[in-house]
Amino acid sequence: MSQHKVILKNIFYTYPDGKKAINGISFEINHGESVAIVGSNGAGKSTLLLSMVGILSPDSGDIRIGDLAVIKKNFSTIRQKIGFTFQNADDQLFNATVYDDVAFGPRSYKLSEIEVKKRVERALEIVGASHLMERPPYKLSGGEKRSVSIASVLSMEPDILLMDEPSSALDPKSRRRLINLLKDFTHTKIIATHDLDLVLDVCERTIVLGNGQILADGSTQKILNDGELLDRCGLEKPFALQSCPICSKR
């Protein structure tokens, strides 16, 4: 996995209840790219992310992470290289202390306790949560939980970050901190979100999904300035690109 390309070719996925969530999606994401996946509710964003890590198996199509196909025998290697944060940070934090939660990944990969400690400290330092190390996760604020959940995947030193709605349920300051943090990351980032202001700040490329298909794929600036496209996809221009309601200036 020298080059951490993410390649999806003609992916189809139907839920057991018959709902078609993904209808023939193909794209390629290069090493170091920051890509937003946007779309209205039920567009297939989360399903797509879960397919990339093998939690959901597509009915047909091919997903490759670097040189490896996302198939059962490669799961362990692939999941070590992909950090996945869930929409609900609470789901990701299930240990008695923040330290144990951040250490869960490295310990699962049987790293020595010295290495685990080093990684936990580094990951918590990156997200600015070193002071929370001994705290029980359920006592943290929403923003702190989000930071720790990101640390819990950073401790595995992933090459690719997949994030499902990372800014949901965050207050404005926590959200701004998250945006600054994401901007500093050099990982390949794939972010599924409704927060188009975050997309504008963090991602240079945007893929718009609708009814399980790609409706647009291109530069974030171009897509987020296309009011008609956004309207068609159940989205609206980010605040930063909307005109001032008083002076009508941007």
Next chain:
Amino acid sequence: MSNITSSIYKIRFLDEMSQRCTVIHKLHPLVKLIVSIVYIITTVSFDKYEIINLIPLAVYPIVIFNLGDIPFMPVFKRSLIVLPIVLGVGIFNPIIDKEPIIIFANVFISRGWISYLGLVIKCFFTVLCALLFISTTSIDNIAMSLSKLKVPKIFTIQFLLTYRYIYVLIEEFANIWTAYTLRAPKQKGIHYKSWGSLLGQLLMRTYDRAQSIYYCMVLRGYNGEYHQSEEEKLYLKDYIYLFIWICFMVLVRFYNIPVLLGSIMTGV
């Protein structure tokens, strides 16, 4: 609602206690587990009428409360939870076993009451011992010490995951309860007609949450084995702790210490 929220905090109280950093907390979990097991076995091994012999066993919880910096009342209250069951089970002792016994001068009491009291004391001591153990040892360390005692991995993992699932269950129930009470303000509790659907909801929601948590674990390398922190080594202090308590239990079990002390003090 406030009751449920406070219940969540109460349940987490023991978890928080176990994260403290005292002499007792720093001991190897295996040693604490062995001492606790030996204590429980010693306590229940006494004959039902030997309540005097049980008195010295109070030393163990007193020492752990003090050295472990555990607040007495919260743990004491929790130890009373099982008391109604024991009181119910043992109530037949005084009824069936009516043979009188002298306890002091001309004061008689039936042997049934003695055995009843013995049962309550044994229950109290054993529950207290278990609570003190989990107040001074984190759940992960308990699982680790169980696996050191060769308890099959499947049980220790089940133990750990079930413990975590309890929180998910309570949190989801708290959410359902809040949503229900806000729309049924004049009701006391949940109407029986809603029990079925609410329980179904609770099951589905906790199942979904548990599945999400499982996905999070799988994506961070979980493959059926729960890896805790690397096994700590047994230090000299652990061996000393184990030795002292085992000696104490053996002494208490085979010598009637209160009677011995009494005869030494009275010189009889």
